Amino acid sequence: MTDKSPFSLALDIGGTKLEIGMIDANGNLLAGIDRIAIPFKDGVASLEGILDIMDDYVEKAKKRKGAFRGIGLSSCGLVDLESGVVIISPNQHWYGVPLRSSVRERFDLPVYTATDTRLAVLGEAAWGAGSKVQNFAWVTMGTGLGAAFFLNGKLYGGERGFAGAFGHNTVDEINGYPCGCGRRGCLETYASGRALARNGQAAVDMGHMTVLKEIAKDRRITAKMVFEAELMGDEVAKHLINQLVRYAGIGISQLINIMDINLIIMGGGLSKAGPDFLKRIESESKKHLFNAKAANEIRIIRESLPNSAMYGAAANVFMHFGDTEVLW
Numbered sequence: 001m002t003d004k005s006p007f008s009l010a011l012d013i014g015g016t017k018l019e020i021g022m023i024d025a026n027g028n029l030l031a032g033i034d035r036i037a038i039p040f041k042d043g044v045a046s047l048e049g050i051l052d053i054m055d056d057y058v059e060k061a062k063k064r065k066g067a068f069r070g071i072g073l074s075s076c077g078l079v080d081l082e083s084g085v086v087i088i089s090p091n092q093h094w095y096g097v098p099l100r101s102s103v104r105e106r107f108d109l110p111v112y113t114a115t116d117t118r119l120a121v122l123g124e125a126a127w128g129a130g131s132k133v134q135n136f137a138w139v140t141m142g143t144g145l146g147a148a149f150f151l152n153g154k155l156y157g158g159e160r161g162f163a164g165a166f167g168h169n170t171v172d173e174i175n176g177y178p179c180g181c182g183r184r185g186c187l188e189t190y191a192s193g194r195a196l197a198r199n200g201q202a203a204v205d206m207g208h209m210t211v212l213k214e215i216a217k218d219r220r221i222t223a224k225m226v227f228e229a230e231l232m233g234d235e236v237a238k239h240l241i242n243q244l245v246r247y248a249g250i251g252i253s254q255l256i257n258i259m260d261i262n263l264i265i266m267g268g269g270l271s272k273a274g275p276d277f278l279k280r281i282e283s284e285s286k287k288h289l290f291n292a293k294a295a296n297e298i299r300i301i302r303e304s305l306p307n308s309a310m311y312g313a314a315a316n317v318f319m320h321f322g323d324t325e326v327l328w
């Protein structure tokens with residue numbers, strides 16, 4: 001690396017916070033990653049507010065030595081690859097928000113945009129645990145549940161770039177819980193942080209014997225609290241997490257059965273829960289594999305970069321300039 005390497009500004013816009021950093025064409029982080037709360041107005045994430053936050057960073061990037069290639073954006077929800085419009089992102093309450101064109105107009109720089117899961121795959125494939133692997137899946141387990149694929153040495157997007165929405169595979173459309181997508185009984189209503197928080201709250205509301213009530217005091221139960229309670233030996237919390245592990249394991253085994261992959265890289269808030277949480281999901285998923293022999297080779301690991309989607313957003317910029325090998 002030299003201080004003249006091309007670099008880009010990369011931004012990962014999540015449901016409640018954004019992460020921003022400068023990355024060079026070799027995948028080196030040039031300064032720290034800043035994590036900033038997204039400003040909301042009447043329950044809707046403020047794009048103006050995000051642009052205001054970006055001002056300082058763009059100024060700093062412009063003053064830096066080396067070729068400033070532009071801005072890479074990652075957003076949760078579904079981002080249209082052609083237009084850079086966020087078609088739907090329930091957490092931000094964005095429906096048809098012209099993300100890329102707004103950023104381009106404000107800063108007059110090249111801007112490239114895609115969905116976070118897709119960019120996480122790109123980041124891992126370019127500079128992370130997926131860099132020497134021909135086939136792997138990325139699974140995000142946080143508030144929701146989603147996946148993206150790297151197959152035969154290339155990013156696989158499907159017909160519209162949305163492949164991997166397995167969190168919205170139906171498990172029980174009759175008795176299931178309502179889902180953020182407007183339907184009922186999707187997998188993510190069983191296997192996500194939101195599902196765990198909801199079940200924890202229900203256990204407290206029904207008066208089950210659990211330390212969750214003490215941990216929460218008067219706050220709503222969160223997924224984090226349920227993990228905390230389990231560490232304290234709480235049986236109710238353990239049961240709820242086992243339930244989550246079961247559904248997550250079944251869901252992931254389905255990805256493996258369909259795609260015949262050995263490596264699952266997991267990101268999202270829940271992937272950071274407890275040291276053995278991913279091991280539990282791994283052994284659960286192995287119970288449901290058609291190819292029993294493959295079970296020995298399956299690995300479920302944590303995201304290998306500080307924020308794979310943000311790194312992928314940078315890689316997406318470099319790909320357009322031929323700075324890194326094209327992967328999709």
Ligand SMILES: [Zn+2]
Pocket residue numbers: 167168179180181182183184186
């Ligand atoms: Zn759904």
